[in-house]
Amino acid sequence: MSDALLSAHNLSVRFGGVLAVNNVSFDVQRGEVFTLIGPNGAGKTTVFNLISGIYTPTAGHITYNGQQMASVPPHAVAGLGIARTFQNIELFEHATVLQNLLIGRHTHRQTGLWQEMFFTPQTRAAEIAAREKVEHVIDFLDLQHHRDSMVAGLPYGVRKVVEMARALCTEPQLLLLDEPSSGLNVEETDDMAFWIADIKNVLGITVLMVEHDMSLVSKVSDRVLAMSQGEVLAMGTPSEVQSHPGVIEAYLGTIDDVSSLRRDHAKEQHP
Amino acid sequence: MRFIFKTDYDQDIRLAKHGGHVFWYGLLMVLLLTAPWLIEEYWLAQLTFVMIYSIVGLGLMLLAGFTGLFSIGHAAFLGVGAYTEAVLAAQGWPFPLSLAMSAGLSAAVGAIVGLPALRVKGIYLGIATLSFGFIVEEGLARWESVTGGNAGKHVKAIELLGYEASSNEAFYWICLVVTVVCTLAVLNLLRSATGRAFVAIRDSEISAQSMGIHLARYKTLSFMISAALAGIGGALYAHKLQFISPDQFNFLQSIDLLLMVVIGGLGSIHGAFLGALFLITMPQLISLGKDYLPDAIGQAPGLQAVVYGLVLIGFVMFEPMGLYGRWLKIRTWFQLFPFYRKGMFKRQKSFQKSDRLK
Numbered sequence: 001m002s003d004a005l006l007s008a009h010n011l012s013v014r015f016g017g018v019l020a021v022n023n024v025s026f027d028v029q030r031g032e033v034f035t036l037i038g039p040n041g042a043g044k045t046t047v048f049n050l051i052s053g054i055y056t057p058t059a060g061h062i063t064y065n066g067q068q069m070a071s072v073p074p075h076a077v078a079g080l081g082i083a084r085t086f087q088n089i090e091l092f093e094h095a096t097v098l099q100n101l102l103i104g105r106h107t108h109r110q111t112g113l114w115q116e117m118f119f120t121p122q123t124r125a126a127e128i129a130a131r132e133k134v135e136h137v138i139d140f141l142d143l144q145h146h147r148d149s150m151v152a153g154l155p156y157g158v159r160k161v162v163e164m165a166r167a168l169c170t171e172p173q174l175l176l177l178d179e180p181s182s183g184l185n186v187e188e189t190d191d192m193a194f195w196i197a198d199i200k201n202v203l204g205i206t207v208l209m210v211e212h213d214m215s216l217v218s219k220v221s222d223r224v225l226a227m228s229q230g231e232v233l234a235m236g237t238p239s240e241v242q243s244h245p246g247v248i249e250a251y252l253g254t255i256d257d258v259s260s261l262r263r264d265h266a267k268e269q270h271p
Numbered sequence: 272m273r274f275i276f277k278t279d280y281d282q283d284i285r286l287a288k289h290g291g292h293v294f295w296y297g298l299l300m301v302l303l304l305t306a307p308w309l310i311e312e313y314w315l316a317q318l319t320f321v322m323i324y325s326i327v328g329l330g331l332m333l334l335a336g337f338t339g340l341f342s343i344g345h346a347a348f349l350g351v352g353a354y355t356e357a358v359l360a361a362q363g364w365p366f367p368l369s370l371a372m373s374a375g376l377s378a379a380v381g382a383i384v385g386l387p388a389l390r391v392k393g394i395y396l397g398i399a400t401l402s403f404g405f406i407v408e409e410g411l412a413r414w415e416s417v418t419g420g421n422a423g424k425h426v427k428a429i430e431l432l433g434y435e436a437s438s439n440e441a442f443y444w445i446c447l448v449v450t451v452v453c454t455l456a457v458l459n460l461l462r463s464a465t466g467r468a469f470v471a472i473r474d475s476e477i478s479a480q481s482m483g484i485h486l487a488r489y490k491t492l493s494f495m496i497s498a499a500l501a502g503i504g505g506a507l508y509a510h511k512l513q514f515i516s517p518d519q520f521n522f523l524q525s526i527d528l529l530l531m532v533v534i535g536g537l538g539s540i541h542g543a544f545l546g547a548l549f550l551i552t553m554p555q556l557i558s559l560g561k562d563y564l565p566d567a568i569g570q571a572p573g574l575q576a577v578v579y580g581l582v583l584i585g586f587v588m589f590e591p592m593g594l595y596g597r598w599l600k601i602r603t604w605f606q607l608f609p610f611y612r613k614g615m616f617k618r619q620k621s622f623q624k625s626d627r628l629k
Contacts, residue, residue, distance in 0.1 A: 052481055078483030090478035092471050094538065098283070102464075103471045107483035109464040113492070116463035117456045123463055124284060130464075131280045170482065 104169025344404025352505025381498025536593025
């Protein structure tokens with residue numbers, strides 16, 4: 001697997017007595033959409049937080065572009081070309097959409113404190129250059145109408161897109177999307193699928209996402225990894241994973257589970 | 272209502288966004304420049320105090336209003352700046368150099384105080400800075416060989432280019448220049464990457480971090496800049512009063528400073544100035560009002576503290592955005608007349624924020 005952008009090797013995380021992630025390994029290939037699915041509490045978001053450096057793995061390691069991630073502090077992860085969104089939107093509420101997106105350009109800043117204090121011509125040029133990059137993203141995601149609105153006043157669906165736009169402004173190689181469709185209606189989810197496909201095909205960005213909406217997952221994902229209780233259940237194309245008996249069991253339970261729930265008199269009537 | 276047709280990115284970067292800004296701020300500058308001829312000496316002195324407090328307010332605003340870190344010990348930085356200036360002026364340093372040293376030393380102290388800010392937040396940071404304020408006040412009182420202890424210290428008049436700026440007018444000019452430079456520096460910071468990083472930290476640390484912002488570095492930086500501005504304010508304060516003692520930089524002074532930015536309106540540069548204006552004019556208004564009140568109230572000790580307290584409670588309850596927020600509402604009312612609605616500035620209930628990562 002020479003073309004892997006990100007690979008996780010035997011990752012495990014333990015919080016006290018809880019083994020949140022247990023021996024998980026996977027490779028994300030360059031230019032694919034790779035999705036993590038699984039029931040609540042399966043450890044998907046924990047994997048995300050491991051990649052963004054918020055947690056450190058108890059065992060195992062992550063390599064990105066051939067580099068070990070263990071020694072990278074969380075704030076330096078963005079500089080490597082990994083951007084992320086959050087499950088419960090974490091935008092800068094009391095700033096405009098434009099300012100939020102400009103913050104996304106932070107890793108590309110070229111000016112120092114003193115230059116900025118005196119607002120030298122270089123600073124002005126850098127600001128305009130940053131703005132141009134941001135405008136590309138605004139055009140890409142159709143956010144023109146919301147450019148100068150405060151985030152605090154935007155509807156939920158737009159915030160989701162703004163958060164994705166902010167991640168794109170860092171010009172990442174790998175985009176981590178934590179439940180991009182949560183809280184969106186059907187149309188907005190369709191738009192999201194369209195944009196994720198565009199991000200992959202037009203911008204050539206590799207996407208790693210956590211998602212529950214299986215229609216979105218099967219529409220955009222190249223490969224799917226199913227997790228349950230911190231362990232890998234299955235990996236493969238969306239249809240393969242969906243038909244995998246272990247996955248069905250994790251979501252729906254086994255026949256035995258169901259029969260044990262059945263009331264006793266029902267068993268007697270239908271032996 | 273003014274609609275601006277934007278054709279250039281520069282229009283969003285410029286400080287004056289439209290002709291109205293140019294006109295009103297130009298007029299303000301003209302008035303400030305001609306103030307020594309327009310108003311009496313007493314009011315000129317008050318205006319000088321407003322500017323000194325504005326500089327300190329700018330610093331605290333940057334810290335509390337834009338980075339979201341509260342300091343209840345800001346008078347300590349004021350004190351460090353004031354004593355540095357007093358000592359250096361006595362040794363005959365030229366004013367620009369000693370002013371820079373006051374700012375620099377305050378910033379260095381600010382960096383040290385910023386250390387707990389990397390670990391604690393909210394009320395705990397407040398307590399950490401509060402105790403720091405006590406330490407500095409105590410230090411100023413005990414280090415008698417340098418500070419003169421509780422007996423206080425005289426401050427020499429400013430010497431600039433061989434002239435002694437001892438007159439009120441000369442000192443006013445100096446304060447005006449320093450205020451304008453400090454304001455421009457802060458505005459410039461806020462419209463560039465550093466200022467945006469501060470705002471990002473204020474609104475969501477976790478996502479600021481994932482955008483590549485080094486939290487520790489920017490929090491320390493914010494403390495340093497804030498302390499430096501307080502130090503500059505302190506240096507001017509020392510020259511203005513000509514006599515400083517540790518009890519001028521006590522806990523109550525810190526509270527006054529915090530009161531100033533909260534009443535002015537957190538998160539706006541205008542707020543620092545409006546707050547300073549409030550802080551200086553309020554005692555005057557109270558003493559004017561005293562004559563019209565019955566003796567039992569008018570002559571009661573602690574009247575000022577009561578009024579301050581009531582005003583602060585009033586603002587927190589009815590106008591959390593402070594004086595600047597009130598001004599924005601009034602302006603919008605006129606702009607939209609007659610279409611202003613009552614709920615226009617009401618914050619939408621914010622969506623549940625993720626707290627699992629905190």
